[in-house]
Amino acid sequence: xxxxxxxxxxxxxxxxxxxxxxxxxxxxxxxxxxxxxxxxxxxxxxxxxxxxxxxxxxxxxxxxxxxxxxxxxxxxxxxxxxxxxxxxxxxxxxxxxxxxxxxxxxxxxxxxxxxxxxxxxxxxxxxxxxxxxxxxxxxxxxxxxxxxxxxxxxxxxxxxxxxxxxxxxxxxxxxxxxxxxxxxxxxxxxxxxxxxxxxxxxxxxxxxxxxxxxxxxxxxxx
Numbered sequence: 769x770x771x772x773x774x775x776x777x778x779x780x781x782x783x784x785x786x787x788x789x790x791x792x793x794x795x796x797x798x799x800x801x802x803x804x805x806x807x808x809x810x811x812x813x814x815x816x817x818x819x820x821x822x823x824x825x826x827x828x829x830x831x832x833x834x835x836x837x838x839x840x841x842x843x844x845x846x847x848x849x850x851x852x853x854x855x856x857x858x859x860x861x862x863x864x865x866x867x868x869x870x871x872x873x874x875x876x877x878x879x880x881x882x883x884x885x886x887x888x889x890x891x892x893x894x895x896x897x898x899x900x901x902x903x904x905x906x907x908x909x910x911x912x913x914x915x916x917x918x919x920x921x922x923x924x925x926x927x928x929x930x931x932x933x934x935x936x937x938x939x940x941x942x943x944x945x946x947x948x949x950x951x952x953x954x955x956x957x958x959x960x961x962x963x964x965x966x967x968x969x970x971x972x973x974x975x976x977x978x979x980x981x982x983x984x985x986x987x988x989x990x
Contacts, residue, residue, distance in 0.1 A: 808897070813897045848873070928949075
């Protein structure tokens with residue numbers, strides 16, 4: 769058993785590596801510009817891509833910067849929390865010091881992971897050479913991903929506590945329960961998939977088959 773309060777680095781790095789690979793697969797599969805800029809001298813193009821970092825804007829659409837990247841940051845935050853032997857069991861309680869400490873700790877990992885995605889040797893500057901063309905690499909994602917990522921994570925916690933759990937109290941149907949758990953927490957659902965669990969898994973309560981009179985349930989979550 770891991771020591772209480774310890775971060776399990778191996779699964780954390782593996783899950784974030786899988787997330788990184790899935791993002792690259794999406795980029796190469798859907799973006800012609802990414803495919804077009806790949807295949808040149810790797811190290812030279814990577815270094816020149818880093819040199820292209822300038823200003824705030826990166827040329828992406830508003831939805832990518834201010835919706836997509838906060839969701840990305842929230843996935844990073846959830847992977848941190850679900851791999852911490854203590855903090856993954858801290859329930860949502862907005863009056864709890866433990867809750868807020870755990871969430872603010874997660875922002876550090878969001879910053880590390882998002883910085884690597886933007887500038888690291890396995891990130892988009894290296895694979896696809898984002899930054900090689902002028903105006904395609906700025907500070908916006910480095911700032912927005914962890915900060916609004918934390919906000920997105922907290923909003924998902926709020927939705928889980930104030931919308932999903934009341935629905936679960938009143939509706940026995942498993943399909944309804946797993947659907948609302950998944951849809952109201954998209955970043956958490958993705959983080960669950962990265963550890964090969966169902967999207968609607970919760971570390972702090974039982975699975976969708978619990979009885980209402982036993983809410984929030986005991987026994988092993990699933």
